[in-house]
Amino acid sequence: MSEFNNVTVVREANVYFDGKVTSRTVVFEDGAKKTLGMMLAGEYSFNTGLAELMEVIGGEMDVLLPGSTHWITVKAGESFDVPAHSKFDLVGKDFADYCCSYIEG
């Protein structure tokens, strides 16, 4: 178990796909932003603004990165990078607990 200290948390959840993907926004002292999220079983497409580092905390997800035709399975403790201004696809068979870090250009 790990913690983020001295942070601000937005009370209201971010809700996507009828609640099958939800997250909470965490803002750090230096202004950096992460979301802590939960993805339930399903197929999802997301568009990025900033680049993202996606860390899978629990469970697993299948990921199709932009420009790739090869799905990869990302498990707890593993991560993947998504470029800014791109689209990526996710498939969850069960639930996946994740942390998404937004990377300023």
Added chain:
Amino acid sequence: MSEFNNVTVVREANVYFDGKVTSRTVVFEDGAKKTLGMMLAGEYSFNTGLAELMEVIGGEMDVLLPGSTHWITVKAGESFDVPAHSKFDLVGKDFADYCCSYIEG
């Protein structure tokens, strides 16, 4: 939109009912603890340790409080109290965003 400032957030989610109810633990400077949670459609029973103040942030849930035979609908902006060491039942038709505060005796 509101925020919790200068808090600690546990990175790993609390997962109940195969992920249909999940939450993140937030600890305040004075040691007070809340969870920010998401409840998807379904029927759930929870047991309390400490007393709880449940605030519905988004969506709604139907609640059967301990000792009651009358379901109440609790909507965004509303809340209910649950005694310590008791059991309460929830029914969600859609998703409900909530904040649960744990009240030390």
